[in-house]
Amino acid sequence: MIIATGPIFGRHATRAAPVPVRAMGLSTDFYELTMMAGYHAAGLLVPATFELYVRELPPHRSFLLAAGLEQALDYLENLHVRPEEIQYLRSLPGMQDVQPEFFEDYLAGFRFTGEAWAVEEGTPVFPLEPLLRITAPLPEGQFVETALLAHIMFQTSVASRAARLIEAASGRPVVEFGARRAHGTEAGRYAARAAYLGGCEATSNVEAGLRFGIPLSGTMAHSWVMAFGDEATAFRRYAEVFGGRAVLLLDTYDTLRAARVAAASGLTPAAVRLDSGDIVALSRAVRDILDTAGLQQTKIFASGDLDEWRIAEIVAVGAPVDAFGVGAALSTSSDAPSLGGLYKLVEIERGGAAVATMKRSPRKYSYPGRKQIWRVFENGIAVGDVLALANESGAPGGQPLLRRVMSGGRRELLPQSIHELRARRRAAVSQLPASIRTLQNSARYPVSFTQALEASIDRLSRSAGSG
Numbered sequence: 001m002i003i004a005t006g007p008i009f010g011r012h013a014t015r016a017a018p019v020p021v022r023a024m025g026l027s028t029d030f031y032e033l034t035m036m037a038g039y040h041a042a043g044l045l046v047p048a049t050f051e052l053y054v055r056e057l058p059p060h061r062s063f064l065l066a067a068g069l070e071q072a073l074d075y076l077e078n079l080h081v082r083p084e085e086i087q088y089l090r091s092l093p094g095m096q097d098v099q100p101e102f103f104e105d106y107l108a109g110f111r112f113t114g115e116a117w118a119v120e121e122g123t124p125v126f127p128l129e130p131l132l133r134i135t136a137p138l139p140e141g142q143f144v145e146t147a148l149l150a151h152i153m154f155q156t157s158v159a160s161r162a163a164r165l166i167e168a169a170s171g172r173p174v175v176e177f178g179a180r181r182a183h184g185t186e187a188g189r190y191a192a193r194a195a196y197l198g199g200c201e202a203t204s205n206v207e208a209g210l211r212f213g214i215p216l217s218g219t220m221a222h223s224w225v226m227a228f229g230d231e232a233t234a235f236r237r238y239a240e241v242f243g244g245r246a247v248l249l250l251d252t253y254d255t256l257r258a259a260r261v262a263a264a265s266g267l268t269p270a271a272v273r274l275d276s277g278d279i280v281a282l283s284r285a286v287r288d289i290l291d292t293a294g295l296q297q298t299k300i301f302a303s304g305d306l307d308e309w310r311i312a313e314i315v316a317v318g319a320p321v322d323a324f325g326v327g328a329a330l331s332t333s334s335d336a337p338s339l340g341g342l343y344k345l346v347e348i349e350r351g352g353a354a355v356a357t358m359k360r361s362p363r364k365y366s367y368p369g370r371k372q373i374w375r376v377f378e379n380g381i382a383v384g385d386v387l388a389l390a391n392e393s394g395a396p397g398g399q400p401l402l403r404r405v406m407s408g409g410r411r412e413l414l415p416q417s418i419h420e421l422r423a424r425r426r427a428a429v430s431q432l433p434a435s436i437r438t439l440q441n442s443a444r445y446p447v448s449f450t451q452a453l454e455a456s457i458d459r460l461s462r463s464a465g466s467g
Contacts, residue, residue, distance in 0.1 A: 025081035025110075026088075028146040033089065036139040037098045040106050047114075047354075048138040049347040049370050051130035052148055058336035062442035063124040063432065065163050065425060066131050067194045068155030070121065073411045075147050076112045083108075112140050116406035119373070120413075122159075122197060122425030123401060124432055126385060126447050129373045131156065133390075133402060138348065145343045153341035154187070155194035157333040161308075162198025163429060165326055167437055168308040170315050173201040173323040175217045177303060178331025191331040197421050200330075201323075212418050217325075219247035219273050219301070226252060231261045239267045247271045247301060250286065259286045263293035271299035271322070279304075280319040287320040299323060307334070312439055346370060358460040367449075368456050374398030382431050384446035389453050 039045065057064065086107050089095055114136020119125055131152055134141050165174050176195035182188030185207070192208035202217035203209065209216040220238060228234040231253070239246045246269045250258040255277060262272060272290070274282050279302045290298050302314065303325030311324055328334055344366040345357050356368035370390035375382050376398045386395040394400065405413035435443035449457070 025079065025085050027075075027150075028143055030094070032143050032145055034094065035142050037095065037102050039139045039142070040102045041099060045137045045139065046349040047135060048141050048345060048349070049133060049135045050141045050145070050343055051346050051371065052132040052134075052152060052341060052343045053130045054127055054153075054339050054341055056127055056340070058339065060335060060440065061160060061164070062436050062438070063126060063160070063163075063445060064156050064339070065159040065198055065429070066119045066123045066125050066152075066156055067121050067159035067197050068152040068190070069118050069132070069405070069413075070415060071155070071190065072118075072132065072148050072151040073116070073406060073413065075151060076116065076144060076406060077409065077411055079110075079112045079144070081107045081110050106139075110140075110143075111409055112136065112144060113409040114140055114406075115404060115408070117402045118405045118413075119401045120403065120405075120421075120424065121416075122421045122423075123428050124382075125156075125373075125401075126445050128367065128387060128447060129385065130371055130402065133370060135347075135370070141345075149341045149343055153339045154333075155190055155197075156341075157336055157339050158191045158194035158330055159198035159425075161330055161333050161335065162195040162200050163425070164308045164439060165311060165324075165330070166199035168312040168315065168439060169324060172315070172321065174199070174311075175323065175325045176200045176203040176205070176327075176330050177325040178327040178329075179203075179205040181328035182331035188331055191333075193418065195330045196418055197425060199422070199425065200326075204325075214418060219271075220249050222249065222252045225249060231258050232265060235262055235265055235267060235269075239265075239269065244268055245270050247273055249273045249275065251276045251282075255282050256285055256289070259289045263289050263295060268295065269298055271301045273301045273303060273325075274321075275302075275304040279310075279314055279321065280317055283314075283319045283321050301325065303327070305329075308439055342366070356456055356460065358457065360461065367453070368460050369453065371402075371453070373401040375401055377431070380431060381433055382445075383433070384448065386448055386450060387453060388450040389456065392450055392452055395450070 086103050090103050114134060117133040119131050125131055132148060176192050178191055179188035182191055188205055189208045189211065192203035192205040192214060193212050196203060196214045202215040204218055206216060208214050224238065225231055225234045228237065235248050248262050248269045250272050251274060255274065259272065262269065272286060283300050283302065286300060299322035300320055301323045302321045306324055306326050307329040314321055344359060346366065346368055347354050347356050347370055358368040359366040372388050372390045374386040374388055374395035376384050376386060376395055386398060405411060436445050
């Protein structure tokens with residue numbers, strides 16, 4: 001593999017094939033298992049439908065970008081409970097009264113056998129719209145709740161933040177630098193994937209580069225400069241290894257002095273990096289130093305606690321920054337670490353017929369029945385979504401967003417490269433009104449219900465025991 005050690009845009013990374021992640025049978029909450037045991041004892045193995053969505057957008061977010069489906073499908077398709085995991089469950093005090101048949105017969109052969117409908121990754125979505133719909137025997141649908149929420153909500157949050165950063169950068173590349181700030185190495189890996197899907201040009205996370213074929217980007221640390229006696233030696237020795245791909249870090253001691261050292265060195269670095277201080281003032285001064293030395297082709301790369309607001313400010317004043325590196329704001333989705341994703345039962349078979357269910361708790365309501373999202377376009381621009389029951393014919397001028405991606409426990413949506421997903425994201429986001437994509441004071445995108453869905457809500461709201 002050739003890794004782009006120097007170029008900040010990651011142009012030279014290989015496009016590797018995804019590496020499957022082993023499904024962990026007990027990646028779930030304990031109450032999912034206690035309910036499974038209860039369903040099994042009650043003989044309640046009927047088909048049921050669950051939907052995964054969010055009720056509200058976080059502050060400053062005007063849309064979400066669906067992500068994480070690939071990992072969710074891998075999880076569903078490979079799900080099983082190993083003998084040692086069953087043995088562990090049988091030892092738990094809370095499972096001592098569960099009948100042996102649940103462990104020996106049911107869990108021992110447990111697989112996901114249902115179907116899944118989903119919004120494809122890279123598609124903008126809005127509150128109340130299901131990103132994923134699962135129909136399966138009730139215990140199966142229940143068991144997978146925790147992992148599906150984790151896979152989809154985290155990557156959706158990061159991808160959505162990346163889309164905002166890309167908007168703020170106004171065409172300048174953004175690189176994801178957040179592995180060291182992530183909540184563990186797995187989170188860092190999937191944050192890199194989601195950030196790239198959301199529009200970032202590259203990542204610093206090498207494992208993400210291997211697993212997902214994401215271009216890699218890296219510069220140097222302050223420790224490299226400090227390891228040598230002077231900056232001139234540090235810069236020269238780095239360039240001896242990486243040649244014209246080298247990116248030189250300027251702010252270890254004095255940024256402008258380092259810029260002059262680099263300019264006088266005879267080197268032709270691909271870029272210099274500013275990681276602290278007044279980025280606007282420093283970038284202007286550094287640009288002048290580089291240009292005077294004939295280094296007009298050397299780019300200026302800025303990093304250091306950046307987010308979309310700071311990037312927008314830098315761009316707005318015309319600072320000569322060519323690209324940005326963003327860390328914690330992406331890998332932790334710092335403005336919205338949790339999307340408050342929900343996974344609710346919306347339909348269950350009773351007496352051989354599908355019955356819609358609805359939760360009616362104050363401010364924690366859900367909406368009944370299997371649903372489809374119809375996105376309505378005018379002149380190529382999305383003007384609103386219509387949330388309908390799945391058996392309705394659709395909305396005039398609308399395109400359905402949910403498609404079947406798994407049937408009988410086997411995926412129908414073949415694995416797609418992250419580059420294909422990026423292309424879908426680019427096209428789908430460009431179809432949103434400009435007023436929705438702005439960083440602040442964004443317009444509210446309209447989502448309406450069909451009359452049939454409204455009628456179902458009204459009927460269940462008036463009835464008792466609706467689920």
